[in-house]
Amino acid sequence: MVKSVATLLGIAQDGGVPQAGCIESCCMNQFGGPTRHRNPVALGFTAVDGSRHLFEASRTLSDQLRIWSNSDGGQLNRIDSLWITHSHLGHIDGLLQFGPEAWGVKEIPLYASESMIQLINESPNLSHLFTNGHLIPMPFIDGKEIQLGPGFSITPLRVPHRDELTDTFAFLINTNSTKLLFLPDHDSWDETLSLYSQKDPRSWFQSLFVDIVLLDATFWSGDELDGNARNIGHPVVEETLELLGRRAPSDPRIIFFHFNHTNPLLDESSAETAKVRAMGWEVARQPMTFTL
Ligand SMILES: [Zn+2]
Ligand SMILES: [Zn+2]
Ligand SMILES: [Zn+2]
Structure with missing residues (x-):
């Protein structure tokens, strides 16, 4: 049976790694070069019918397209739809790559919330993506499943996040056999669980029947x-691990990602990486693939 595949195309928080202006060992080695290169988060979903759907528009798009086609064997310049969670830096700073100065695509559907679509429409440097037909605005509704093709769909789920300009969503990718x-x-x-009337992350994931979770680990x-990390938002991984405890056989796979450059989970040999794995959970690496 032909399966669909999701490829993780980036694992960093919006600033990427190395982050601009950082001279610490997380980003710069003793020779003055980068310690590592990690793209801002993005996911490529290749469906059973061969169609390809990209989640997030990062400035590292060209590298991500290369990683994606190496993984799924698909055509590097084929994207059947684009999905955006919210308007923060690394999730949208590749939007202009779809315009005439770069790729200049024709009529790729852009699925985003009403407020995200409105922000593009009202931004003088972005609105031409719609008016010139590079991207087609496809506003979605919170919780409403969108059937993208035979046997696969996407459900946007609103999550509380610093919603200065737009609201923020998570995406549930559904195939006949798997939910990611x-x-x-x-x-x-506190805020996310109360929005969904759930007592802990595990019960929320169970209510969604998810098999695989790519989870905020900024x-x-x-x-x-x-010490400022505690004022920025994002549940810290230490807290998430406390809420989750060890993985039980009935639990979904949880893969921590969206790492700030300072996060020790970027380091394969750190005690923190070892701790996550010892508890049965996973640490994202770039690239990583999931069969759905
Ligand atoms: Zn982000
Ligand atoms: Zn750094
Ligand atoms: Zn954000």
Whole structure:
């Protein structure tokens, strides 16, 4: 049976790794070069019918397209739809790559919330993407499943996050056999769980019947950024692990991603990476593929 595949095309928080202006060892090695390169988060979903759907529009698009086609064997210049969670830096800073200065695509459907579509319409440097037919606005509704093709669909789920300009969504990718939740950004477990009337992350995931969760792990602890990490939002991984405990056989796979450059989970040999794995959960690497 032909399966669909999701490819993780980036694992970093919006600033990417190395992050501009950082001279610490997380980003710069002793020779003055980059410690590592990691793209902002994005996911490529290749459906059973061969159609290809991209989640997030990052400035590293050209590298991500290469990673994606290496993974799924698909045509590098084929995208059947584009999906955006919210308007923060790394999730949208590749939008202009679809315009005439770069790729200049024709009529790719852009699925986003009403407020995200409105923001593009009202931005003088972005609105031409719609008016010149590069992207076709496809506003979605919170919780309403969108059937994209035979046997696969996407359900946008609103999550509380610093919603200055637009609201924020997670995406549930549904195939006949598997459900994958893509959740790069939310502010706190308290707010997200109360929105869905759930008592803990595990019960929320069970209510969604998810098999695989790509989960916001921006910061390991509130101590990052000289203690400012605790004021920015995003549940820290330490707290998420406390709420989850060890993985049980009935639990979904949870893969932590969307790492700030300061997050020790970027380091394969860190004690924090070992701890996540010892508890039965996973640490995202670029690239990583999931059969759905
Ligand atoms: Zn983000
Ligand atoms: Zn750094
Ligand atoms: Zn954000």
